[in-house]
Amino acid sequence: MNREQEIARRRTFAIISHPDAGKTTLTEKLLLFGGAIQTAGAVKSNKIKKSATSDFMEIEKQRGISVATSVMTFDYEGKKINILDTPGHKDFAEDTYRTLTAVDSVILVIDCVKGVEEQTERLMEVCRMRDTPVIIFVNKLDREGRNPFDLLDELEEKLNIRVRPLTWPVNMGSDFKGVYSLNEKKLYFFRVNKTKVEDDVLPIDIDTPLLDEKVGTRDAAQLREDVELIEGVYDTFDIEAYRAGKLAPVFFGSAVNNFGVKELLDGFCQISPEPIARPTDKRVVEPEEKKFSGFVFKIHANLDPRHRDRIAFLRVCSGLFERGKFYHHTRLDKDVRFASPFSFMADAKAVVEEGFPGDVIGLYDTGTFKIGDTLTEGEDLQFAGIPSFSPELFKELINLDPMKSKQLDKGIQQLTDEGVAQLFTLALGNRKIVGTVGELQFEVIQYRLEHEYGAKCRWVPMNTSRACWITSDDKVKLNEFIRLKGNQIGYDKDQNPVFLAESDWMLRMNQENNPEITFHQTSEFK
Ligand code: GDP
Numbered sequence: 001m002n003r004e005q006e007i008a009r010r011r012t013f014a015i016i017s018h019p020d021a022g023k024t025t026l027t028e029k030l031l032l033f034g035g036a037i038q039t040a041g042a043v044k045s046n047k048i049k050k051s052a053t054s055d056f057m058e059i060e061k062q063r064g065i066s067v068a069t070s071v072m073t074f075d076y077e078g079k080k081i082n083i084l085d086t087p088g089h090k091d092f093a094e095d096t097y098r099t100l101t102a103v104d105s106v107i108l109v110i111d112c113v114k115g116v117e118e119q120t121e122r123l124m125e126v127c128r129m130r131d132t133p134v135i136i137f138v139n140k141l142d143r144e145g146r147n148p149f150d151l152l153d154e155l156e157e158k159l160n161i162r163v164r165p166l167t168w169p170v171n172m173g174s175d176f177k178g179v180y181s182l183n184e185k186k187l188y189f190f191r192v193n194k195t196k197v198e199d200d201v202l203p204i205d206i207d208t209p210l211l212d213e214k215v216g217t218r219d220a221a222q223l224r225e226d227v228e229l230i231e232g233v234y235d236t237f238d239i240e241a242y243r244a245g246k247l248a249p250v251f252f253g254s255a256v257n258n259f260g261v262k263e264l265l266d267g268f269c270q271i272s273p274e275p276i277a278r279p280t281d282k283r284v285v286e287p288e289e290k291k292f293s294g295f296v297f298k299i300h301a302n303l304d305p306r307h308r309d310r311i312a313f314l315r316v317c318s319g320l321f322e323r324g325k326f327y328h329h330t331r332l333d334k335d336v337r338f339a340s341p342f343s344f345m346a347d348a349k350a351v352v353e354e355g356f357p358g359d360v361i362g363l364y365d366t367g368t369f370k371i372g373d374t375l376t377e378g379e380d381l382q383f384a385g386i387p388s389f390s391p392e393l394f395k396e397l398i399n400l401d402p403m404k405s406k407q408l409d410k411g412i413q414q415l416t417d418e419g420v421a422q423l424f425t426l427a428l429g430n431r432k433i434v435g436t437v438g439e440l441q442f443e444v445i446q447y448r449l450e451h452e453y454g455a456k457c458r459w460v461p462m463n464t465s466r467a468c469w470i471t472s473d474d475k476v477k478l479n480e481f482i483r484l485k486g487n488q489i490g491y492d493k494d495q496n497p498v499f500l501a502e503s504d505w506m507l508r509m510n511q512e513n514n515p516e517i518t519f520h521q522t523s524e525f526k
Helices: 003-008 023-033 050-054 056-068 090-100 118-129 148-159 209-215 217-233 239-243 261-271 402-417 439-453 475-488 504-513
Strands: 010-017 071-076 079-084 105-111 134-139 162-165 167-170 178-181 186-189 200-203 247-252 293-301 310-318 326-329 334-337 342-344 349-351 360-365 374-376 393-399 422-426 432-436 457-461 466-471 489-491 497-501 518-520
Touching (some): 003 010, 010 090, 010 118, 010 261, 023 071, 023 134, 023 261, 071 342, 090 293, 186 209, 247 261, 293 360, 293 402, 393 402, 432 439, 475 489, 475 497, 504 518
Parallel strands (some): 010 105, 105 134, 134 247
Antiparallel strands (some): 167 178, 178 186, 326 374, 342 349, 342 360, 489 497
């Protein structure tokens, strides 16, 4: 296979959902259909349960699971599928947002009983920021869900995207009979708790009496009516609109029952985009370019406390990644090489010799990487679109053991490089302020500082509700502002000044009083 064909057969995507909609179940079923695992139950949920806030071992266990299932790769019908896992817990939302920078498309899972939920909306906003193509899977049709037309309306309204069903259910709940593929004109019959992987399928012209015979006269009439309505109301499926992130095709099924999953996977293989071009600070990088480039979107601590190295997840964007070759680390302006890069199989890691655009490669890292770092064959560029977002909770980190301040410094540096939280150092007194999007991270950091770095800390809540990066063309004015605000100015990991505001109101006041200064909500403002 030549390079173009290798690139063209790759499909790199994430499955996202509000917790409990069925993301883990669907992932597992896709792996089953893809032949990557043999039995159900092999994929563990990476969910951090609510009760885990006080159970650190549970968090550790969950973390371990999430590294094992971070990327799942399998071959299906000639395609090489890379599923990137995302944490479900909302306190780790930023992790999810960053993973979404490394995919070419997503599958969004909706619970047909609950419809669009809070996190569904937030995730969708992130997808829209980059016009990521979205396929929607309406799950749990074996339960009494909402009317499918109402669901579609809700999707359009709340997710702010046009939708187009590609399959259609015959009833729901206890009376659920199957889904009809609008394109293939085939009826897939539903069976509860089916363990086999093949479907019971009937190619059918729905205008023939055969349909009445198979599903009963009432349901046959309903399906005919529904299909007529769909064809009347919705335009024919427009793949270009889908790939531009403007139109979401919708599939129906029941993941736990293996139902509708194969149609979803087949549909996904037909329409989802190949590795796409990606923006950098200098220019757009095309996957077909000869020279290698890629970026780190996730860093994970090694779970084995005897090994301090970490795992950096590199998304290959162009060219060919080769084992043992020197690449240019553009932020540090130095060359680095990797002796044993690895790929992720369902439950094993294997050393890889090479990686094509779309692939995700695991690199052992001893602390050279931060999230967003770029590797190239020499060209000086930085992949864009991996910003830090303004955190929502702020606490000061207090060292409890003066003998261990080195360990604490190193620990908090590495944990924030991993993207667990953001660190802002106050100019005055070198105080360390940690910003997160959820309470849970503070507990994780405290636990990990103690267990991985031997440093004990406590937290002091801060009277800060927002952090804004500040810039100005007027350097004098900027320095003046920084001097005046003293304790409210912190520096992020790249030494950029950040204004720590007590409230939105105080932020607005400061904006109005300092028109020469620009206040940025994310770190990406170049
Ligand atoms: P996640 O939080 O999105 O990863 O959700 P899970 O995959 O863990 O599923 C949450 C719960 O919904 C589990 O108890 C699943 O067994 C259940 N579930 C998943 N798919 C279906 C389905 O098609 N029908 C029904 N009735 N339950 C399902």
